[in-house]
Amino acid sequence: MSDPRADNLPPNFLIPVGTQVVLRYDRRVPGTDAVKPAGTVAEVVESPGSNDRPYLVRFLDGVSFRLKFGELLVRRGDHTVEATATAGPDAAAFVVYRVTVGSRAFGLSTESSDEDRRGVFLPPAEWHWALTKPPEQVEFFAAGVEEVDWEIEKFVRLALQANPNILETLWSPAVLHLDETGEELRQMRTAFLSRHLYRTYSGYVLSQFRLMKKGFATNRRYKPKHAMHLIRLLHSGIHALRDGDIRVDVGEHRDELLAIRRGAVPFEEVEARALELDRVFQEAFATTKLPERPDTDRANRFLIAARRRRANQPSG
DSSP, X not given: OOOTTTTOOOTTOOOXXXXXXXXXXXXXXXXXXXXXOTTOEEEEXXXXXXXXXXXXXXXXXXXXXXXXXXXXXXXXXXXXXXXXXXXXXXXXXXXXXXXXETHHXXXXXOTTOOXXXXXXXXXXXXXXXXXXXXXXXXXXXXTTXXXXXXXXXXXXXXXXXXXXXXXXXXXXXXXXXXXXXXXXXXXXXXXXXOTHHHHHHHHHHHHHHHHHHHHHHHHSOOOHHHHHHHHHHHHHHHHHHHHSSOOOOOGGGHHXXXXXXXXXXXXXXXXXXXXXXXXXXXXXXXXXXXXSSOOHHHHXXXXXXXXXHHHTSOOO
């Protein structure tokens, strides 16, 4: 049995209601033959007085049952990438890789769509050696354009966690710039794929699903854009588990997704579609050929080589 405090949590820690948790092991749904596989994300809906008693957790499909503390992992906030953006020095000169993402890359753009760009920058060695370290993420805004650039180590770490925003950046078909380092990064992108993708994508899906249901329960409305991204992400996750790559352009689902984004699909239909696709997502996870873990060694070798290459270049 694994140590129930393997997450380095305090011994008296109680998981709060509303926290996302991950199953450590496969668990059969009580009273049925259905199994929730290890890695499935759920939400705590009732916490006990102590960890000697089980927690009540609820899954995306509404199924709820009780699990012991040692059967759960607290899901860390690796889905809050956008919220960690910080202002910083001009990193534009050190961008090694830049792509277009968002509706233009998804095949869902309209005449009013802005341009969303994402990139990776490799700062000069002096930025690391100085007392003030380089930012992990910087933002740039202009008329109709929004760009977010990640420092290369931060980007690699998030890619190893199968963060959807990062993986879509690596697979975007709309490449705007890449140098030698950017080319190497893109060529090794499959090294970041693993079965961990199921856990990360499930967390995103559960978050969007919860927001959609909460909004509808409050005022009988839901945010169509959030609902559209929920369905899009499920399509993407299913493809990733089945085919071993990330499908960014979801143009084949354009009519369905744009109808949801316009608010033309009733909440009940969106909810039913999400639950249907989530079942397919679970089935894809059961049969995926993705490796258990990403290739961390290859990622580490890439990062060290990139740092050495930059150290031998002028800071500009």
